[in-house]
Amino acid sequence: MSDVFDIYLLEAVLNGLLLGGLLALLSLGLNLIFGVIDVVWICYAELIMCGMYAVYYLHVQYHWPLLLAMLAAIGIVALLGLILHQFVIRPVLSAEPINQLLVTGGVLFFLQAAATLAFGIEFKNIGVTLASVRIGEMSFSAARLIAFGVALGGMVGMYLLLTKTYLGTAIRAISQDRAVMPLMGVNPARIFALTSALGGALAGLASCLLVLQYDIHPAIGLSFGPITFLICVLGGLGNMVGGFVAAFIFAQFIAVGGFFFALEWGYVIAFVFFIAVMFWRPRGLFAK
Amino acid sequence: MNYPLHLAILVLLWGYIYTSWSVMGRLGLVSFGHGAFMGIGAYTVVMLWNHFGLTPWLGAIAALIFSAVVAVVIGYPCFRFKIVGHYFALVTLALSEVARLVIVALRDQTGGSLGVTPNGALHEGATASLGALQFSDKVVWLVIVAAFWLGGLWVWRMVDRSMGRLALEAISEEEEAAASIGIHVTRAKLRITIISALMTCAGGILYAQYQLYVNPDTVSGIAISLQMVFGVIAGGMFVMLGPTVGAAFTLLLAEGLRLAFGNRYPALDTTIYGVMLVLFIIYMPRGILGTALALFKRRPT
Numbered sequence: 001m002s003d004v005f006d007i008y009l010l011e012a013v014l015n016g017l018l019l020g021g022l023l024a025l026l027s028l029g030l031n032l033i034f035g036v037i038d039v040v041w042i043c044y045a046e047l048i049m050c051g052m053y054a055v056y057y058l059h060v061q062y063h064w065p066l067l068l069a070m071l072a073a074i075g076i077v078a079l080l081g082l083i084l085h086q087f088v089i090r091p092v093l094s095a096e097p098i099n100q101l102l103v104t105g106g107v108l109f110f111l112q113a114a115a116t117l118a119f120g121i122e123f124k125n126i127g128v129t130l131a132s133v134r135i136g137e138m139s140f141s142a143a144r145l146i147a148f149g150v151a152l153g154g155m156v157g158m159y160l161l162l163t164k165t166y167l168g169t170a171i172r173a174i175s176q177d178r179a180v181m182p183l184m185g186v187n188p189a190r191i192f193a194l195t196s197a198l199g200g201a202l203a204g205l206a207s208c209l210l211v212l213q214y215d216i217h218p219a220i221g222l223s224f225g226p227i228t229f230l231i232c233v234l235g236g237l238g239n240m241v242g243g244f245v246a247a248f249i250f251a252q253f254i255a256v257g258g259f260f261f262a263l264e265w266g267y268v269i270a271f272v273f274f275i276a277v278m279f280w281r282p283r284g285l286f287a288k
Numbered sequence: 289m290n291y292p293l294h295l296a297i298l299v300l301l302w303g304y305i306y307t308s309w310s311v312m313g314r315l316g317l318v319s320f321g322h323g324a325f326m327g328i329g330a331y332t333v334v335m336l337w338n339h340f341g342l343t344p345w346l347g348a349i350a351a352l353i354f355s356a357v358v359a360v361v362i363g364y365p366c367f368r369f370k371i372v373g374h375y376f377a378l379v380t381l382a383l384s385e386v387a388r389l390v391i392v393a394l395r396d397q398t399g400g401s402l403g404v405t406p407n408g409a410l411h412e413g414a415t416a417s418l419g420a421l422q423f424s425d426k427v428v429w430l431v432i433v434a435a436f437w438l439g440g441l442w443v444w445r446m447v448d449r450s451m452g453r454l455a456l457e458a459i460s461e462e463e464e465a466a467a468s469i470g471i472h473v474t475r476a477k478l479r480i481t482i483i484s485a486l487m488t489c490a491g492g493i494l495y496a497q498y499q500l501y502v503n504p505d506t507v508s509g510i511a512i513s514l515q516m517v518f519g520v521i522a523g524g525m526f527v528m529l530g531p532t533v534g535a536a537f538t539l540l541l542a543e544g545l546r547l548a549f550g551n552r553y554p555a556l557d558t559t560i561y562g563v564m565l566v567l568f569i570i571y572m573p574r575g576i577l578g579t580a581l582a583l584f585k586r587r588p589t
Contacts, residue, residue: 106518
C-alpha cells in the first residue's frame with residue numbers, strides 16, 4: 001500500500017515540476033515588462049486568453065495548420081502588447097505607479113468583456129488531444145511535457161537574447177538606469193515599444209501551450225492571472241531568475257498540496273505561503 | 289415599483305461598499321483584497337445561520353470580529369515591513385483569492401462555486417423576520433441600506449476631518465519623513481484598515497441578507513475586489529460622494545444598456561465600462577464627480 005502511495009506522490013511532484021515550467025514561462029513576459037518599463041500588466045493573462053482564441057479561430061474555423069495558427073497567434077499577441085503600450089501605458093508613464101497598475105486593470109475588464117461579447121461564454125476546445133506518456137506506473141500528459149520543453153526553450157532563448165544581442169544589452173541597460181541611457185544614445189521609447197512587443201510574444205507563446213491543455217473561455221485569465229503576478233512578486237518583480245525559481249516553488253505547493261487535499265487547498269497553501277514570505281522578504285525572495 | 293426600488297437599494301448598497309473601500313483607498317492604501325472582507329461578512333453569517341441556526345445578529349458580530357482579525361493579521365506585517373504601493377496591492381490580491389478559494393474548497397459546507405441560499409425564515413405569508421434578518425418588503429431594505437450608506441458617509445467625513453487623515457496623507461507622500469516627525473505609521477495605517485475592513489464586512493452581510501443568495505465569485509475573489517477599486521475610480525476617489533456616483537454610474541450603465549439592447553449583447557456594458565475606465569484613469573484620474581466639481585469650481589461665480 002505504501003508503495004502505491006509513494007509512486008502517486010512522486011507523480012504529483014513530477015507533475016508539479018511540469019506545471020512549474022509553464023508557470024515560469026507565464027511569469028517571464030510579465031517580469032520582462034516590469035523590469036524594463038516598471039509597469040505591472042494586470043491584464044497579462046487576458047492577453048494570453050486573446051492568443052488562445054486566436055489559435056482556436058485560425059485552426060478550427062479557418063482550418064490553418066496548428067503550428068501556423070500558433071505562430072500567427074504569437075504575432076497577434078505581440079501586436080496587442082505593442083498596442084497596449086502605445087495607447088494605454090505611454091500616457092500614464094509619468095503618472096503615479098498605482099495608476100499604471102489600475103489602467104491595465106481597466107484593460108483586463110475590457111478584454112474579458114469584449115471576449116464574452118465576441119466569442120460567447122461557451123467553453124471552446126481546439127479538439128487536439130495528445131496522448132499521455134506512461135513511465136512505469138506514472139502517467140504524464142504529453143501536452144504538459146511539450147509545454148515544459150517549450151517553456152525551458154523560451155527561457156533559454158530569452159536569456160540569449162538579453163545577453164548576446166544589442167537589443168538585449170539595451171534592454172538590460174535601460175532597466176538598470178532609466179535616466180542615463182538616453183544620454184548614451186539609446187532611445188527609451190523604442191526600447192519600451194520593442195520590450196512590450198516581446199512581452200506580448202511571450203504571452204502568445206504561453207497561450208499556444210495553454211491551449212493544448214485547457215478549454216478556452218472569457219474568464220480563463222482570472223484562473224491563472226493572479227498566480228502569475230504572485231510568482232513575479234515572490235521572485236522579486238523584474239527578477240527573471242527569481243521568477244523562474246518561484247514558479248517551481250509555487251507549482252510544488254499546488255501539485256503536492258492538491259495531492260494531499262483538494263486542488264483548491266493547494267492554491268490556498270501556495271497563496272498563504274506567498275503572504276507569509278512577503279512579510280519576511282517584502283521585495284521578494286531574491287530581492288537584491 | 290419593485291424594479292426602481294431594487295435599483296435604488298443596489299446603488300446605495302454598492303455606494304456604501306465603495307465608500308468603505310475609499311476610506312482607506314484614497315489615503316494611498318490601494319487594496320485589491322476587499323473582496324475577502326465582503327466574503328467573510330456574507331459567508332460567516334450565512335454559514336452560522338444555516339448550520340447552527342445562529343441569528344444573523346450574533347453572526348454579524350462573529351463576522352466583524354473575524355474581519356478585524358484578518359485585517360490585523362494581513363495589515364500589521366504589511367505596514368510594519370513597509371509593503372506599499374503595488375506590492376501592497378498584490379499582497380491583498382492574494383488575500384482575496386485565498387478567501388474565494390477557501391469558500392470553494394469548503395464546498396461540503398458552503399456549496400462551493402454554486403453558492404448558497406440562507407435558510408428561509410418567512411413562513412405562511414410573513415413578510416419580515418427580524419431575528420433572521422430577512423425581509424420581503426423592499427422598502428425595509430431601502431431604509432436599512434440608506435442608513436448604512438449615510439453611516440458610511442459619516443465615517444468618511446469623520447476620517448476626512450481627523451488628524452489621522454493628515455497623518456496618512458503625510459505617510460503616503462513620504463513614509464520616512466512622516467515617521468521622523470513622530471507619526472506612528474503602522475498604527476495610523478492599521479486603524480484605517482480595520483475601519484475600512486469592518487465597513488466592507490457589514491456590506492457583505494447586507495448583500496447576503498438582501499439577495500438571499502451568495503456565491504464565491506460575487507462576494508469574494510479578484511473580480512469583486514477590482515470592481516470596488518474601479519467603481520471608486522470611475523466616480524471619484526477624493527470626494528465624499530464619488531464612490532456613490534461610481535456605483536450609480538456603473539449600475540445605471542449596465543441596466544440602461546440591458547434595457548436598450550435586451551440580452552442580445554450580454555457583456556456590452558462591461559466592454560464599454562472597461563474602455564471608459566481606461567480613459568478615466570488616463571484623462572480623468574479624479575473621476576466623474578471629482579472632475580465635475582473641479583470644473584464647477586473653476587468657473588467664475
